[in-house]
Amino acid sequence: MMSVKITINGRPVIAQEGITVLEASKQAGYDIPTLCHHPALSEFGACRLCVVEIKGMRNLPASCVTKISEGMEIQTESAAVVEARKTILELLLANHPSDCLTCQMSGNCKLQDYAYRYQVRNVSFCGETHNYPLDDSNPYIIRDNNKCILCGRCVRACAEIKGENILGFASRGFNTKITTALDKDFKDSDCVYCHTCVAVCPVGALRNKEMEGKARYWELEKKTVDCGLCENACKFDLNIKDGKVIGVSAKEGTPERFGQPCLKGRLAVNLKYNPDCPQKPLIKKDGEFVPVSWEEALGLDELISKMESFEK
């Protein structure tokens, strides 16, 4: 691979030919905000939040779909870039419910993070807003199109990672939305509830129903485990609050092995608190199971009671 010389924010950088401005900036330590971009998915260039300033270019190009070239001079946080990003965020927020106080995704929402990062408080655009019904027709996924920012990650994840093509864009302009074939509820679609779309959604439009209302994101402790429900033995994260597992999510920080969550593995976690789980050894006495201690189950109770009698 050839390398090319570019400058980012005035600093000379050598990067591999063929990568995008976004990747080169990331490698050089500059964090460019993105919403529609995801490393495991095809390039989309829809949200424009990752725009940068490149000397000699007429407009602000989207860094996620612009390849680097020799001598390129890139500004990732110039005044023009910041102004553009603020406007984009304002436009998104103009049609987004401001219910971060109770939103399940608060603390784990890219829109919220970037609104904070660019201090977008007052939205100067006001107009019509969406009022879609909530799709909670199934036990697994809540689909709240009012929170959707149309980044299309879910559509690409479903098509490119799972090959299922359950979700797609429908209608035009303001009425554009993400939906299933024939605009049905998830329950009536062919969705297998693998949660790949949930894992890539940057906002609260697609949410894990199991965890809804059970914990704030910052209260969660994450522990990675290997799943026990098929031959692949994928890794996923247990989400634990106060020592209790409240749900399972895709392992964070492994975009290259992404797309592993599937239904069986996620649900296995329900088992932990199943009332049928024997918590003590059981011995059958007169046809009925009786809970006993491990000592009794192992036939050591006599021995132990004798030893205890010696102590006395």
Added chain:
Amino acid sequence: MTNSISEIKDTDFIFAIGTNTTETHPIISLEVKKAIKNGTKLVVADPRKTEMAELADIHISHPSGSDLILLNALANVIITEELYDKEFVEERTENFQELKETVQKYTPEYAEETIGISADTIREVARGYANADKAMILYTMGITQHICGTDNVLAIANLAMLCGHIGKPSTGVNPLRGQNNVQGACDMGGLPNVYPGYQKVVDEKVREKFEKAWGVSLNPNNGLSVGEMMDNAYEGKVKGIYIMGENPVLSDPDANHVEEALKKLDFLVVQDIFLTETAMLADVVLPAASFAEKDGTFTNTERRVQRIRKAINPVGQSKEDWEIICMVATAMGYPMNYDSAEDIMKEIAEVTPSYGGITYRRLEGDGLQWPCPTEDHPGTPYLHKGRFAKGKGSFHAVEFVPPNEETDSEYPFVLTTGRRLWHYHTGTMSRRADGLEWKYPQEKLEINPEDAAKLGLREGDKVKVASRRGEIEIAVHCTDRVPPGTVFGSFHFRESAINKLTNPARDPKAKIPEYKVCAVKIQKLA
């Protein structure tokens, strides 16, 4: 698998036989889908029109139990048309002549006549497989769960060796294991004839090695396979059984016989995370810990040894399996002292050559694929590079054997069994998940609409299905996923325990029962 899961997407040709990959191995099927997107040709051989069959360029719907005719016919074309890799056959294999003679009579025309697959299709598939640069065979229980399961596997190996399609990246023979750690359980000697690392029980040197390692004298004879245990229990020759994490009352063939056999035991111990149907028959139930509550390793289908970590403490007084085994062994007079799962891994590395270089320190990250004989060995992504483990690869001339039980006028349908996407095995875990019960609450027997019409059945009607061993009641699902004359059901549901019907006849070598073919009759219930 001789290859790694990630190699699937880069192959040029996939021949998938007896594997319902999208439902039973959903994550691996994603790699198959990636391959298709990359232009890989997919041929699926399965009596049922599964989702895999719909993804395929060619779907071969051969009758359940006729794999050897199909596989031998493919070998016939490859040899007759001289498509085989002469250099590979010459240098790395033996017994070619014997194979050539045996497959001579399995012409594509013979196959067309006997199993109804057109000779042209067989030629096209044979040519496609042989001429591909990189080609893989995927198979699962559709191949192995027959009385000729071992021969089926040998016939697959014949094809791969004929074409030199083994020992290279994205090129090989890939049985997809059915569970997260079934590979590991076999690797660790969870079989009646081997110690860890497939070291033979009957080999005196091996026995001496383990006697020394464990400080006990060991039985020089092979043990019993699970089916043989049940037969012996039924006859009163086996008096006690200790079952861990298995539910044979639902999972073993001829379930009525299994239940009776277990009831005849003097003593039955079951160690499980739930009170399964089998546990209900036990004298003592020992509460085990689930995957999130224990430390250790799982070895997955690509031979990857992966660390599992205790995320939460065991619920109640349940304990990790290794701790329970140590306690029982100690109570029985053999003090088994390990401090931790890691302590056991050290011993595994000492006595198991293929795990010799595996330590917990090296398992951080994505794990290691065995064989990994030494501390500096990087692990093995694909097997048989350059030479076979045993030296030369032997061709095995295998003849077609009809299924143990064939249809007749009284039992006119072939029943074949398998899994559903939504559930897992006997439902011990998946049927306790509310969401899955919502999604797939009851099993339905798949029946072809033609057969349904003849029997006067409509979608959802209840039927009684009987074999020579037992009967169940079940609703029907009319679908052309199954060909006329064949019905299909999963073994997940105790309410319609399909294994009350299945045939316990076993493959003489591997002792695997013929779950995939039995004769049944179907009667509409009012």
